[in-house]
Amino acid sequence: MIKFTQINCPNCDGQIEIPKQSSTVVCGYCNTTVNVKSGEILKENYFMRLQYDLDLATDKMYSWGAKQLGAPKNLGQSKVVESKLVFWPFWVVEVEAKANYTGIQKKPDFKGKDKQKRLSWNKISETGNLDMEQDIFIPANPDTPRSLKEYIIPTKRKEFFDKDQILEVRGTTKTVQMEQKVALQKAKKMMSDVLRKEALKEVDSITKMDEKMKTPAVFLVSIPIWHIKYCYKIRNYDALVDGASGRIVYLEFPRKMAFRAMTLLSGLLHLVIGGGIGVLLVYLGLTSPEVIFPTIFGIAFGLGMLAISLRFFRTAISLKAGMEEAR
Numbered sequence: 001m002i003k004f005t006q007i008n009c010p011n012c013d014g015q016i017e018i019p020k021q022s023s024t025v026v027c028g029y030c031n032t033t034v035n036v037k038s039g040e041i042l043k044e045n046y047f048m049r050l051q052y053d054l055d056l057a058t059d060k061m062y063s064w065g066a067k068q069l070g071a072p073k074n075l076g077q078s079k080v081v082e083s084k085l086v087f088w089p090f091w092v093v094e095v096e097a098k099a100n101y102t103g104i105q106k107k108p109d110f111k112g113k114d115k116q117k118r119l120s121w122n123k124i125s126e127t128g129n130l131d132m133e134q135d136i137f138i139p140a141n142p143d144t145p146r147s148l149k150e151y152i153i154p155t156k157r158k159e160f161f162d163k164d165q166i167l168e169v170r171g172t173t174k175t176v177q178m179e180q181k182v183a184l185q186k187a188k189k190m191m192s193d194v195l196r197k198e199a200l201k202e203v204d205s206i207t208k209m210d211e212k213m214k215t216p217a218v219f220l221v222s223i224p225i226w227h228i229k230y231c232y233k234i235r236n237y238d239a240l241v242d243g244a245s246g247r248i249v250y251l252e253f254p255r256k257m258a259f260r261a262m263t264l265l266s267g268l269l270h271l272v273i274g275g276g277i278g279v280l281l282v283y284l285g286l287t288s289p290e291v292i293f294p295t296i297f298g299i300a301f302g303l304g305m306l307a308i309s310l311r312f313f314r315t316a317i318s319l320k321a322g323m324e325e326a327r
């Protein structure tokens with residue numbers, strides 16, 4: 001059961017019911033967005049208008065799905081079993097970051113003459129600057145599907161939030177359960193991780209990092225997502241389609257038996273050959289004690305082939321593909 005409490009709209013004085021755990025709510029009378037705790041008006045609340053109705057969205061989904069590795073060409077003959085349109089809220093934080101870092105870079109150093117050349121590593125201190133700008137997306141509702149959390153949302157064509165428009169396309173909204181403050185903190189933390197990763201491309205370890213961050217813009221945006229369950233032959237599969245851009249966020253699809261069989265066979269072959277050669281090399285290494293090399297190589301080779309075969313097995317079993325064309 002969702003419990004409600006109430007506040008009065010700071011714009012029109014209308015009564016707004018607050019669903020449990022909501023941090024911002026939209027006034028049903030005047031469409032004003034209000035911060036529940038402070039009672040302040042949040043102007044920057046947007047949504048993406050639905051551009052793909054269920055038919056368009058499923059068409060796009062089937063044609064994209066049919067192009068996936070091992071998927072049946074007649075995926076379009078599937079039937080939609082269930083569908084709902086959910087507008088998921090996200091905080092979008094524009095972060096500008098500048099950083100100076102000091103780190104240690106290992107450089108190879110060859111010492112000695114010809115035959116007794118020895119490799120050693122020189123540790124060199126290096127400094128550098130980073131200047132980055134990024135939009136960071138933070139799901140504002142804890143129930144946001146996992147694949148949607150990783151989705152980079154196109155938000156260029158956003159419009160001011162309008163509950164009527166959402167009701168008109170029979171969409172449902174999800175409560176905003178994260179304070180703007182918290183979203184800002186998270187965004188900075190995420191940007192800080194991005195900076196460190198970037199710095200670690202230049203140096204092996206970071207000894208000092210000075211960061212300066214600005215957040216020139218922060219806004220809420222709700223994205224229309226089609227949650228679709230469709231049936232191909234006798235099994236059901238799930239999909240998420242962005243109703244604003246038509247992009248496939250997540251798609252489960254059937255894989256043809258022939259494809260699965262081939263993949264499985266490839267996996268087995270790798271396993272057998274890898275195992276065989278691996279064992280042979282290990283045997284060679286052990287029987288000629290002066291050279292340990294074949295043993296080590298044999299183990300490494302065997303493990304490598306095992307990893308490859310596991311990948312084949314996973315592909316044979318898996319029914320998923322995620323994310324169309326990441327930006």
Ligand SMILES: [Zn+2]
Nearest residue numbers: 009012027030
């Ligand atoms: Zn109002």
